[in-house]
Amino acid sequence: MNRPETIEDTAELVTKAGGEGIAVPVDHLEQDQVRGLVERIDTDHGRLDVLVNDIWGGDVYLEFGKPLWQQSLDGGLRMLRLGIDTHVITSHYALPVLMRNRGGLVVEMTDGTAEYNARYREEAGLFYDFVKAGVIRLALAQSVELEPYGCTALAVTPGWLRSEAMLDHYGVTEQNWRDATKVVPHFAISESPTMTGRAVAALATDPDVARWSGQALSSGYLAREYGFTDADGSRPDAWRYIVEVEHAGKPADTTGYR
Secondary structure, three states: OOOOOOHHHHHHHHHHOOOOOOOOOOOOOOHHHHHHHHHHHHHHHOOOOEEEEOOOOOHHHOOOOOOHHHOOHHHHHHHHHHHHHHHHHHHHHHHHHHOOOOOOEEEEEOOOOHHHHOOOOOOOOHHHHHHHHHHHHHHHHHHHHHHHHOOEEEEEEOOOEOOHHHHHHHOOOOOOHHHHHHOOHHHHHOEOHHHHHHHHHHHHOOOOHHHHOOOEEEHHHHHHHHOOOOOOOOOOOHHHHHHHHHOOOOOOOOOOOO
């Protein structure tokens, strides 16, 4: 991705937040490396309670607005490998450890709700559409296979995410991100990564999380259900806004959506 952020940075953030962040470099397309990671988790901890499959890295291959025959085939196939194969490989090795204990949770990260992804996302193209809809299907398949072991699998989508890359794209920071709305007014509905993190934390600590098994849920929907907010205290519901306001051609107005 050619980004300056590192997994060591992330581990440091986890530790500062009160946990114990451990950075382990792994190429999730390399089966031996993934097997080694899971074996280390098993050796060091003896259990795995939550698996979040959030591996991606395909943004560099996106070719917006182009039909299949005009897109790079090598880039598109690479996107499928990064967005789907990595998740399958990781779950293949991790699930036998996770399912030893009832209550285990698998969260498949995607982009877009099941309802939104039911239509073809022409602007993003076939490969991106295939990956994000496919990840939702992965969550459903794992939910069925894990149910006899008392474990749950589901999919979660952030809203319009203010990732480091997105902030850089608009030339803003997390502190002054609203300046970007002068150019892209609908960016007003965006959310920080904290929102998705709190969504996963709420799911992981819910003793009745199995009620969501196999579903695809948005961070905005889960915020309403569990009562958490984004870092700034707001509760953006991006996917409802995108459909009801942005795609409806209405002027940007987040009233009632955050």
